[in-house]
Amino acid sequence: MKALSYFAAAAAVVFTLQGCAVQKQLVATGGSRADGTVKMSYEFGMFEKPVINVQQGLQSAIKRCESWGYTGAEAFGGQTKLCNAYGGGNFNNWLVTMEFQCTGGNKVAAH
Secondary structure (H helix, E strand, O other): OHHHHHHHHHHHHHHHHHOEEEEEOOEEEEEEOOOOEEEEEEEEEOOEEEEEOHHHHHHHHHHHHHHOOOOEEEEOOOOEEEEEEEEOOEEEEEEEEEEEEEEOOOHHHHO
């Protein structure tokens, strides 16, 4: 019976360390109208397992590009992951950024 208690406690620790799935939204955090780029980011903590809807991020990037006079956007591919908070020998918080390229030419700049 005691071995079962130890097993249950160990399993609880393993599940806690793996983290739980958390839905994250990509939000605009930078970019350049002149270059036609939009940076979209999300943050997550040490015990979170982020679930990202890249389509939502793309739609947000398209809206930003359209407001600048472009007709669309596409993902560059890849992402940058930076430690936002460090403590106790661990990275406690991360900032992940994806970059999108505006497409369709800038109608505003053409005039």
